Amino acid sequence: MNRRDAISRVALIMGGAVLGAEYFLSGCKSPNSQVSDLFDADHVAFLNEVADTILPTTAGSPGAKAANVGKFMAVMVQDCYKAFDQKTFLEGITKLDESSKKQYNGKFVDITAAQRTELLTALDKEQKEFTKEREKLVEADKLKHKGEPFYFANEAEIPNHYFKLMKELTLLGYFSSEIGATKALRYIAVPGHYDGNLPYKKGDKAWAT
Amino acid sequence: MANLNIDSVKDRTFDAIVIGSGMSGGWAAKELTDKGLKTLILERGRDVKHIKDYPTTNLNPWEFPHHGTLPNDVQEANPIANRCYAFHEDAAHFFVKDKEHPYVQAKPFDWIRGYQVGGKSLLWARQTQRWSDFDFEGPARDGFAVDWPIRYKDIAPWYSYVEKFAGISGNKDGIPELPDGEFLPAFPLNDVEDYFSKHVKSKYKNRHVISARCAHLSKPNQIHLDQGRTQCQNRTLCQRGCPFGGYFSANATTIPWALKSGHATLRPFSVVHSIIYDEKLGKATGVRVVDTNTKETIEYFAKIIFVNAAALNTNLILLNSTSNRFPNGLGNDSGVLGKYVAFHNYSARISGEYDGYKEYTTEGRNPAGGGYIPRFRNVYKQETDFLRGYACGFYAGRYQQHSEEGVGESLKENLVNGELSPWQVGSHMMGETIPKESNFVTLDKSLKDQWGIPQLKISVDYDDNDEKMKKDFVEQLTEMFTSAGFTNIKASTNHQAPGLDIHEMGGVRMGNDPKTSILNKWNQVHTCKNVFVTDGASMTSTSCQNPSLTYMALTARAADYAITESKKGNI
Numbered sequence: 065m066n067r068r069d070a071i072s073r074v075a076l077i078m079g080g081a082v083l084g085a086e087y088f089l090s091g092c093k094s095p096n097s098q099v100s101d102l103f104d105a106d107h108v109a110f111l112n113e114v115a116d117t118i119l120p121t122t123a124g125s126p127g128a129k130a131a132n133v134g135k136f137m138a139v140m141v142q143d144c145y146k147a148f149d150q151k152t153f154l155e156g157i158t159k160l161d162e163s164s165k166k167q168y169n170g171k172f173v174d175i176t177a178a179q180r181t182e183l184l185t186a187l188d189k190e191q192k193e194f195t196k197e198r199e200k201l202v203e204a205d206k207l208k209h210k211g212e213p214f215y216f217a218n219e220a221e222i223p224n225h226y227f228k229l230m231k232e233l234t235l236l237g238y239f240s241s242e243i244g245a246t247k248a249l250r251y252i253a254v255p256g257h258y259d260g261n262l263p264y265k266k267g268d269k270a271w272a273t
Numbered sequence: 274m275a276n277l278n279i280d281s282v283k284d285r286t287f288d289a290i291v292i293g294s295g296m297s298g299g300w301a302a303k304e305l306t307d308k309g310l311k312t313l314i315l316e317r318g319r320d321v322k323h324i325k326d327y328p329t330t331n332l333n334p335w336e337f338p339h340h341g342t343l344p345n346d347v348q349e350a351n352p353i354a355n356r357c358y359a360f361h362e363d364a365a366h367f368f369v370k371d372k373e374h375p376y377v378q379a380k381p382f383d384w385i386r387g388y389q390v391g392g393k394s395l396l397w398a399r400q401t402q403r404w405s406d407f408d409f410e411g412p413a414r415d416g417f418a419v420d421w422p423i424r425y426k427d428i429a430p431w432y433s434y435v436e437k438f439a440g441i442s443g444n445k446d447g448i449p450e451l452p453d454g455e456f457l458p459a460f461p462l463n464d465v466e467d468y469f470s471k472h473v474k475s476k477y478k479n480r481h482v483i484s485a486r487c488a489h490l491s492k493p494n495q496i497h498l499d500q501g502r503t504q505c506q507n508r509t510l511c512q513r514g515c516p517f518g519g520y521f522s523a524n525a526t527t528i529p530w531a532l533k534s535g536h537a538t539l540r541p542f543s544v545v546h547s548i549i550y551d552e553k554l555g556k557a558t559g560v561r562v563v564d565t566n567t568k569e570t571i572e573y574f575a576k577i578i579f580v581n582a583a584a585l586n587t588n589l590i591l592l593n594s595t596s597n598r599f600p601n602g603l604g605n606d607s608g609v610l611g612k613y614v615a616f617h618n619y620s621a622r623i624s625g626e627y628d629g630y631k632e633y634t635t636e637g638r639n640p641a642g643g644g645y646i647p648r649f650r651n652v653y654k655q656e657t658d659f660l661r662g663y664a665c666g667f668y669a670g671r672y673q674q675h676s677e678e679g680v681g682e683s684l685k686e687n688l689v690n691g692e693l694s695p696w697q698v699g700s701h702m703m704g705e706t707i708p709k710e711s712n713f714v715t716l717d718k719s720l721k722d723q724w725g726i727p728q729l730k731i732s733v734d735y736d737d738n739d740e741k742m743k744k745d746f747v748e749q750l751t752e753m754f755t756s757a758g759f760t761n762i763k764a765s766t767n768h769q770a771p772g773l774d775i776h777e778m779g780g781v782r783m784g785n786d787p788k789t790s791i792l793n794k795w796n797q798v799h800t801c802k803n804v805f806v807t808d809g810a811s812m813t814s815t816s817c818q819n820p821s822l823t824y825m826a827l828t829a830r831a832a833d834y835a836i837t838e839s840k841k842g843n844i
Binding site: 117118119120122124125127136139140143144145146181184185188211212231235236237239240241242245248249251253254255256257258259260261262263264266267268269270272273 | 331333334335338339340341342343344345346460461462463464466467506507508631632633634635636637638639640671673675677678679680681682684685686688689690691692693768
């Protein structure tokens, strides 16, 4: 897909050509380098801050920003998301910043760490409620399609909450990153054995794979 | 292929031609070249050299652009391949893409294919069980299909023969319906798998939960080291191709073995159009190949032809091999060619939880996947309202259970140091289906692929027997799980299309009677004695054991016979 096609496609999914085009063409005008059709470097910086608020640096391991999870999110949304989730995600970037401005008088990247955590904690509660309601819609849709050879809830394109997507991608991206897998978790590429009877010690770190 | 002078008939003449380089074709090539036959191995796809052509094999999760997930456009462009459990970023390059190789679904059929040297042997689930006389006598006893022309004693030595070379891990369990083989040490059951095994043994006379037998080198022998393979390292990244040769694939074993003999010529990018039949000689003289790159048609000649194109493509080739003598496809006097196709029923699974053994867990990964429950229904006598039965996988494991609540340090702490869940247990069914005339493949009358070969039209479906079996699996496993003290038991059934089991079989079945079968007891076409079919197409019935080991054994056995007969001047 070339960039022009991408813009019209996104304009379509954003539900308004004018808003959509402006939003994305701004990426061309700004000195910011485009990292993909949908995302520029500012987006990635923003997503890194979101990710790092979700999974910060702790005594045990560096956080999500160190693992460049923001970049991973941009790549995943661009390449692996269906259009309806792309739309939710992109609108979410704007919404999140709007909430930040409303509550803390500043863009998300400019507010304090404590404010970020407070904002995302509230958003996490919101997405959980939203997702509960969504589950009901998914179940209803499943019933409607009962007996069909294949059913993927995704096909019904029931909208997700944008913060669910951001959090999901943060967790996936971080724990499958080199930092997340090897520093936060335990990772062994070549186990070389299988033990079916190992004493379990509570508190052992989780395995990455 | 620069080394082949296509202008010279002599250069295009071999002692034997093997169509296909996968699970069974690799074995045909190995056996024929071992005996010194100059053999041409034809592969429709590209070459995949062991290790060298496994681009993802050593990648860490973070080295994949999407950490394992396939881009949405790839998924959407490949709805069929995408339904396969192994179609991910690390192995998608070994799968046929839907658009490149179209076929006609008269009824929904997910045809999962691997067009490359090694075929699907790179991707298989590596479960290897022998069949027994409860399988080979099944059709005769239960009155379906036709009688198998062989019994266990005919194939048993060949099972041993291929097992020793391939390397099969397992225990000698002494179960008549699942004969023991030549085993390397088994991978162990974990605590809860072992608990369930003991429970089942004490409660049911004829039910067993054993370590799954699999084609992995748990402890290699000299013959495996001679192949350049070494011990399985428990990575369970098999679908990427294994740099250790830890599991059996044609790429790591039979194909390089054949090539090392100096008697084999491997020709990739060669899709077989048809087998050439000589009316005067009354036998096949060679094969017609289309070079997939140049689209040029080339003929190759040989005294012996092995068809190992994978079950349904073998059907396609024979159906497309028409002559005055065989207007309906090679060897098809009976009219059964393409019919009595069957598969395995994987459409139910069950899960549960066990509260015990909380002080234990596992470490490393088990390439065998856990336990295996051999068929226990209708084995010694008919006892249900459906025919035949099902085997089951069984596995137990503990997973991280952690709160994903909130954001920040506490979330991260929870995710990193979360506690293990209670043991989760699961089982899936692998049901035998009954070959029927109404389950068949034909050539589409008008649609062709990009090389001018007719597209295959597949008309295969489940029936009432499968539905009853599915219900029985859920009932029986629920009972077994309940009596073992498992809780939170949940069964799920699906309507997955046939084909996704990737165990399609039949269409060119073996039988005693040329009026009702295509192949004799040596996998030899009844009416065209120098053509042998030894892949899944040849199967008279499907058993419920995984089929690959049986293809290997039938192939080695048929190759031995072909060479003997050839020496006698009979073919």
